[in-house]
Amino acid sequence: MKRARIAWAGAVHDAVENRGELELLTPTFQGRRVGFDEVVWLPPLSPINRPRTVLALGLNYADHAKELAFKAPEEPLAFVKGEASLIGHRAFTVRPDGVNFMHYECELAVVIGRPAKRVKTADALQYVAGYTVANDYAIRDYLENWYRPNLRVKNRDTCTPIGPWLVDAADVPDPMNLALRTTVNGKLTQQGNTKDMIFDVATLIEYFSGFMTLMPGDLILTGTPDGVVDCQPGDVIVTEIDGIGSLTNTITSESKA
Amino acid sequence: MNPQPYLPGGTVYGTLLNFRREHALWAPRMHEAPYKSPPQAPVLYIKTANTFTRAGQPIALPGGVAEVEVAASLGLVAGEGGVVAGAVLLNDVAIAHESYYRPPVKYRCVDGFLGVGGAVRPVTDLGELAALVLELRVDGVMRQRTALADLVRDVATLWADVNAFQSMRAGDVLMVGTDCLDDGSRPRVKRGDSVEITATGFSPLVNGFVGENA
Secondary structure, rough: EEEEEEEEOEEEEEEEEEOOOOEEHHHOOOEEEHHHHHHHOOOOOOOOOOOEEEEEEEOOOOOHHHHOOOOOOOOEEEEEEEHHEEOOEEEEEEEEOOOOOEEEEEEEEEEEEEEOOOOOOOHHHHHEEEEEEOOOOHHHHHHOOOOOHHHHHHHHOEEEEEEEEEHHHOOOOOOOOOEEEEEEEEEEEEEEHHHHHHHHHHHHHHHHHHOOEOOOEEEOOOOOOOOOOOOOOOEEEEEOOOOOEEEEEEEEEEEEE | OOOOOOOOOOOOOEEOOOOHHHHHHHHHOOOOOOOOOOOOEEEEEEEEEHHEEEEEOOEEEOOOEEEEEOEEEEEEEOOOHHHHHEEEEEEEEEEOOOOOOOOOOOHHOOOOEEEEOOOEEEEOOOHHHHOOOEEEEOOEEEEEEEHHHHOOOOOOHHHHHHHHOOOOOOOOEEOOOOOOOOOOOOOOOEEEOOEEEEOOOOEEEEEEEOOOOO
């Protein structure tokens, strides 16, 4: 099942994909179908009753680590993001004025399904509710070597599109063999496969749950492969993972108002 | 009827190197590798929801960890419209780490590692916070006095500089930083210790430290 969270007709609804349309789950509109173009797409995440933990990985593909002139890390290079940076499919991401290098990062995002504490890799995938696509934009002009990657690079408003779908884990038999790619204005710029992760999904769940309890709805953004390029206002960025979804985002410039 | 003690409803951010004493101690190293230059923007970290421990509740040391750092801080609680609506005492617990190069997730996001004051005090004037002094006692013995007059970025400046790149949403919390002792370290505690953080106008924040599975 592919699940979405959308705004339509003045309210927020849960929906599932059905033959190229969105089928609403809201009781009043149960079964009604609406087109992809008729809705506003929100992050495909149910609200939870505590602040959502959003974990992310740096340098988790060997080729990307090399691209950035780092040797592969010996333990996960993890950082944390605020939920406020998340936006949905087909949204706008702001490029600040005057910066030289802002790039997308196509990432497999893992959504936790049940409380996970000291989980072993062999059991780890049982704790996954599903998968979605995240685009973890970075603005490299703001990189500083203090708790790097620092939040000014990685936690900006609008800079983490996610979606369009939360795909049930049961429908993703092998999350470690998914092709992913990014296009900028239709031109292929990034390609990879989740099989090339340095720390795979199960290992990441074991690592994090070793010191922190992961809760349903928490997210792990698993890092990006080689092939990041600068994005300018007006560029349409599509980050895509086979079987998970195709996440569209458009860069816009900072308001001069 | 007593309301349930407060827990943050949004993301909790911590600020590194925002007290003059620690900033000055670090200054000679700031131009060296791997840092290469002093921080320009506020250096932030996140205390994830699994770290929240209510006032009065115990904080567990993980197995294999004999002692942890404790630190008094003040959290600025965002209201609607991006303003500071209140302030809360916090005990920012960490496993000591020498390097500030990589994000400190495994040192700071351990289950239970943020003691949270039981109530948010409304704040209408950020200027008044500059006179605030936080006192930290371990088993009743004074270990550290933290004066917000010693901030590198004062409360208003920090709030503005952080909101310049990430909007604080209603319920989000921004810790103003934690001071170090004269030698650059922070008070450390072990199993069995009780930590009390106090400040004028706030209810004391007390958390005992226990072994895991206690």
